[in-house]
Amino acid sequence: MTRIQSSPSSPDTAGDPNLHSLSPPTIIQPLHNSIPPNLLPRFDPVYVDHYNKYNAGRLHTHEVPIEEFRKNPARYVTSYGRAPGPEIYRITEQKCPVQGGEIRVRIFEPKQSADEQGRPKQRAAYINFHGGGWVFGDLSSDHEFCKRVVHGLDGNLVAFDVDYRLAPEYRYPTAIEDCWAVFNWIRLQKAEEFNIDPDRMAVGGISAGGHLSAVLAHLCRDANIPLRLQILTVPACDLHNVFTPEGLFDRENCPYESYREMEFTPALPTARMAYFHKHFLGVPRPVRSEEDWKISPMLASSFSGLAPALVFTAEMDTLRDEGEAYAEKLKAAGCRVEAMRMPGVPHIFAHLDGILEAGKLYNKKVIMALEKELAA
Numbered sequence: 001m002t003r004i005q006s007s008p009s010s011p012d013t014a015g016d017p018n019l020h021s022l023s024p025p026t027i028i029q030p031l032h033n034s035i036p037p038n039l040l041p042r043f044d045p046v047y048v049d050h051y052n053k054y055n056a057g058r059l060h061t062h063e064v065p066i067e068e069f070r071k072n073p074a075r076y077v078t079s080y081g082r083a084p085g086p087e088i089y090r091i092t093e094q095k096c097p098v099q100g101g102e103i104r105v106r107i108f109e110p111k112q113s114a115d116e117q118g119r120p121k122q123r124a125a126y127i128n129f130h131g132g133g134w135v136f137g138d139l140s141s142d143h144e145f146c147k148r149v150v151h152g153l154d155g156n157l158v159a160f161d162v163d164y165r166l167a168p169e170y171r172y173p174t175a176i177e178d179c180w181a182v183f184n185w186i187r188l189q190k191a192e193e194f195n196i197d198p199d200r201m202a203v204g205g206i207s208a209g210g211h212l213s214a215v216l217a218h219l220c221r222d223a224n225i226p227l228r229l230q231i232l233t234v235p236a237c238d239l240h241n242v243f244t245p246e247g248l249f250d251r252e253n254c255p256y257e258s259y260r261e262m263e264f265t266p267a268l269p270t271a272r273m274a275y276f277h278k279h280f281l282g283v284p285r286p287v288r289s290e291e292d293w294k295i296s297p298m299l300a301s302s303f304s305g306l307a308p309a310l311v312f313t314a315e316m317d318t319l320r321d322e323g324e325a326y327a328e329k330l331k332a333a334g335c336r337v338e339a340m341r342m343p344g345v346p347h348i349f350a351h352l353d354g355i356l357e358a359g360k361l362y363n364k365k366v367i368m369a370l371e372k373e374l375a376a
Contacts, residue, residue, distance in 0.1 A: 031057035036264045043316060044344040046355055051266055054078045061136060062275035066168060069136075077136075083354035085147030094190075096162075098181045104163040105182055106139050108146045110155040112195065124153070124200035124228070124374035127183055128161045131207035131234075133276030134175050139163050142206070145350075145363075152367035157374065158194050160186055164212070168279040172286065176294055179212045180219055187225070200374045202229035204310075204366070206350050207268075207319070208276070210235025214297040214326070217307050227307040229373040231366060234312060234319050234347050237326040238298035239277055245285050247278035256321035268318050268347035298326055303333035310369045311339040312362060317347040340365065 013020055034056050035048060043051075061069055061076050069076055089111040095102040115121050126149055130141035139161055146159040164178035187198045203213040210232040220227040242254050249270050251260065263270045277285070281295065293300040309330050313323040320341070327339040342349055342358040353359030 033058060033060060033266065035266050039262070039265060039316065042344060043346070044356060044358070047345060047349075047352065050081055050352075050355060054080050055266065060269075060272060062133075062272040066135070066279065073136075081352035081355045081359075082144055083359075085144035086151040088147050088150050091147075096182045096185045098165075098178050103165060103178055103182070104139065105186075106143070106146070106161040106163070107194070108150045108159040108161070109194065110150050110153070110157070113155045120195050121156070122195055122197040122200075122376070123155075124157045124202070124370070125186060125194075125196045125198075126157055126159045126202045126204065126370060126374075127179075127186065128159060129164065129179055129203070129205035129209035129212040130161070131205060131209045132166070133236075133272070134167045134172075134208045134211075134280040135276055136166070137208070141351075142209075148363055149367060149370060152363075153370055153374070156376075157370065158196060168282075171279075172281050173291075173294060175208075175212060175280075176215055179216060183216060183220075197376070199226045200228055200376070201226070202231065202307075202370060202374060203227065204229075204231025204233070205235075206233040207347065208236060208280075209233070210323075211237065211297065215294050217309075218293065218297065218300055220307065221305050229369060230307045230309045231369065232309055232311045232323070232326070233350050233362070234314055234317055235297075235323050235326065236273075236276075236319055237322045238296045239281065239285070240292060240296045240299060242322075243274060243277045243285075247274055247281070247283050247285070249274055256325070258321040259318050262316060262318045262320070265316050265318060266346055270318055273318060298322065298329070303329050303335060306330060306333070306335050308336040308373055309338070310366065311337060312350070312365075313339070313341045314345050314347055314349050314358075315341060315343045316345060319347065338365075338369070 055078055064076050088108055090109040092107050093104050096105050113121050128142050128146055130137040142161055146161050150157055150159050162179055162182045164175045191198045203216050205213045213230050214232055214235055217227055217230040244250050259270055311327040313320045327337050330337045345356060345358045349356055349358045350362045353363055
């Protein structure tokens with residue numbers, strides 16, 4: 001005879017019926033590095049979909065020891081959302097001498113055009129400094145973007161992408177010195193080779209690249225070197241007033257609310273910026289000096305006479321408020337500035353021009369500004 005087992009509610013069971021019916025609760029924890037619920041509704045839904053697909057649950061690169069990252073960067077880096085750039089005439093590389101060695105510079109050229117007399121037309125130059133917190137990034141970061149701006153300027157511009165040396169192996173001020181060396185190498189030694197007008201040059205970059213571009217704009221002004229445009233995209237402008245000398249987030253004294261509001265935002269949470277601060281500057285950071293403005297361009301003594309600026313910030317970015325404060329300083333000093341805040345997007349929106357409308361608009365605005373400011 002087959003005996004049917006009683007259910008917990010059966011009269012055949014004994015003891016506390018509540019214990020018989022007890023089952024472990026199902027608890028679903030959010031994935032590591034998920035978008036915080038309070039920020040989720042503010043993001044462009046296209047970005048949310050892609051972030052959840054490619055990034056949520058993964059370690060961010062700043063959560064990995066730098067030694068491990070250097071061994072195998074592809075293990076930790078995700079690449080998605082960037083539109084391929086159009087084909088251009090020529091892409092080559094050269095080595096630029098810098099203090100203690102040499103670095104690569106990738107050169108993007110259009111086909112040479114001629115003027116009405118059949119002579120080669122001089123071209124403008126755009127010099128690009130990639131982002132990555134002075135710690136990450138390389139010549140692959142903005143390869144497609146450099147192709148795009150060269151194509152967009154219709155034969156009138158050569159782009160140079162700079163593989164400056166990275167921290168912590170090469171801490172401040174190496175990145176600045178490398179970029180300044182390349183700028184002058186192009187202007188003084190390569191202008192004839194690439195048929196460049198040294199009076200029609202622009203610099204630009206994203207994040208750390210924006211910082212480097214801002215510093216070079218000051219160096220050009222101080223050296224009486226003409227600079228037609230500085231493109232500052234989500235730039236890091238102030239490390240002194242955000243972090244302690246030991247690289248800790250100074251929550252109470254930080255003058256930029258976006259650091260608190262976006263403390264756990266994806267792409268560039270405050271902890272990631274603290275990581276970059278420590279690796280770029282060391283612990284403790286260099287003692288106070290008259291050179292502080294090279295670390296924090298916000299602290300420069302004068303903003304007058306600087307090159308026209310195109311400044312982009314992102315609503316969902318920790319660096320939003322300092323980028324906008326820097327643009328206001330430029331305006332107050334009489335500089336021509338076009339500033340744009342991109343709504344609903346993260347720090348890396350310019351790298352997502354394949355999926356985000358903000359990224360596509362960014363490309364258009366940059367090309368328009370280069371056309372306008374670098375005209376012969």
